[in-house]
Amino acid sequence: MLYTLKASEIYLENQILYNSSIAVNEKGIIAEIAPSTDSGEVIDLGDLRLMPGLIDIHVHGGNGYDTMDASYHSLNQISLFKLKEGVTSFCPTTVTASLPHTVKAIKAINEAMEKGVDGAKIIGPFLEGPYINESYKGAHPEKSIRDINEEEIYALIKECKGIVSFAIAPEKKGAMKLIERLSQEGIIIRIGHSAATYEEALKAFESGAKIVIHAYNAMTQLKSREPGLLGAAMAKDELYAEIICDTIHVHPASVKILMNAKPKDKTVLVTDCMMAGGLKDGEYTLGELPVKVENSIARTFEGALAGSTLSLSKAVYNTYAHSGQNVLQALNMASLNPAKALQIDKYTGSIKEGKFADIIATDPNMNIKFVMVNGQIKINL
Numbered sequence: 001m002l003y004t005l006k007a008s009e010i011y012l013e014n015q016i017l018y019n020s021s022i023a024v025n026e027k028g029i030i031a032e033i034a035p036s037t038d039s040g041e042v043i044d045l046g047d048l049r050l051m052p053g054l055i056d057i058h059v060h061g062g063n064g065y066d067t068m069d070a071s072y073h074s075l076n077q078i079s080l081f082k083l084k085e086g087v088t089s090f091c092p093t094t095v096t097a098s099l100p101h102t103v104k105a106i107k108a109i110n111e112a113m114e115k116g117v118d119g120a121k122i123i124g125p126f127l128e129g130p131y132i133n134e135s136y137k138g139a140h141p142e143k144s145i146r147d148i149n150e151e152e153i154y155a156l157i158k159e160c161k162g163i164v165s166f167a168i169a170p171e172k173k174g175a176m177k178l179i180e181r182l183s184q185e186g187i188i189i190r191i192g193h194s195a196a197t198y199e200e201a202l203k204a205f206e207s208g209a210k211i212v213i214h215a216y217n218a219m220t221q222l223k224s225r226e227p228g229l230l231g232a233a234m235a236k237d238e239l240y241a242e243i244i245c246d247t248i249h250v251h252p253a254s255v256k257i258l259m260n261a262k263p264k265d266k267t268v269l270v271t272d273c274m275m276a277g278g279l280k281d282g283e284y285t286l287g288e289l290p291v292k293v294e295n296s297i298a299r300t301f302e303g304a305l306a307g308s309t310l311s312l313s314k315a316v317y318n319t320y321a322h323s324g325q326n327v328l329q330a331l332n333m334a335s336l337n338p339a340k341a342l343q344i345d346k347y348t349g350s351i352k353e354g355k356f357a358d359i360i361a362t363d364p365n366m367n368i369k370f371v372m373v374n375g376q377i378k379i380n381l
Helices: 072-083 099-115 150-160 175-184 198-207 228-235 252-261 312-322 327-332 336-341
Strands: 003-011 016-024 030-034 041-044 049-052 054-059 087-094 165-168 188-191 240-243 267-269 282-286 289-294 297-300 359-362 368-373 376-380
Touching (some): 054 072, 054 312, 054 336, 072 087, 087 099, 087 368, 099 150, 150 175, 165 175, 175 198, 188 198, 240 252, 240 336, 252 312, 267 312, 282 297
Parallel strands (some): 003 041, 003 049, 165 188, 240 267
Antiparallel strands (some): 003 016, 049 359, 282 289, 359 368, 368 376
8 A cells, every 4th residue: 555544534425434544555546444554654634634635627727827828837837726725626617718719728728638737637628608698798708709600619629629518508599409419429518607598497408418607696597487597506406506605606595595405416616716816816817808806806897706716625614614514515515516517426526445545634624734636645734
């Protein structure tokens, strides 16, 4: 064995073990979870809590870097930044931009995956735009929002390859056919930035859509006779729902309502973090848009929320501190649930024998003290 990790608490998928240990082999795989084992180098983390590495499936940047910088250096720096908040895997996320700019950004993500990065692992690109609704554009530049053009989209996919997830507003002309075709090819479809009716949202799900982007934000709301996209996210058990738990995008009570409406394995915490994450207030950009950050809240100069400066570890803390979930439930929303949503839970997302040793250790306030990725120690404070 390579390492034995010990701690007072170990968080598994459905239970907490006390005063146990995790054996990690030379391949970076969890080999054994047992009350006591001393194989390899023993790392005793004392009263800290051993947890699965967090997975952020919707993040634009951080620490002064943006996915739309379209460079290996920026993506590597974002991967290192994500480690500090306990993230061991993430989806670099694009914003609406010109097609050449989008292609350049995706190719940079492909390059980073081929070379490897020094921090959190890259799952693959998530394209948030340009095939969204301008009426719910949020911080996406309206000039670059596009109608659906299958020929254009398939040329994009062929040229870039490796696209993991694609955002589509289901009410756009040609959306249902595209959702069905892309889903059949293994691309995870997310719906959002959308004026979709409840019925359109359900049809999108029936066509293959799996995830609703940042529930409550940039979508049709729940009304008594018009449930909208938000109503579909709540009512359709099979749909995953992202949510940004920074107490800014969504009130904690609204978070609690969504989580009570959804099965426990269908809510996914995301950060939607932009380049100002981890930095002081000031002026930044999100893709091509100027953004002003005041009191850690990112907005366009027109006043629209422009992503967040949230860390995923803070989102987990907010969820159990303010929204009525226990620690294990909140943790799963940032580890196992996103892994299931992107169909990578066979390899990661929980502490389980046979999975990659993507493991973190935290104190009770979710401060990150230790991070291991694929069995390699990245942070040990």
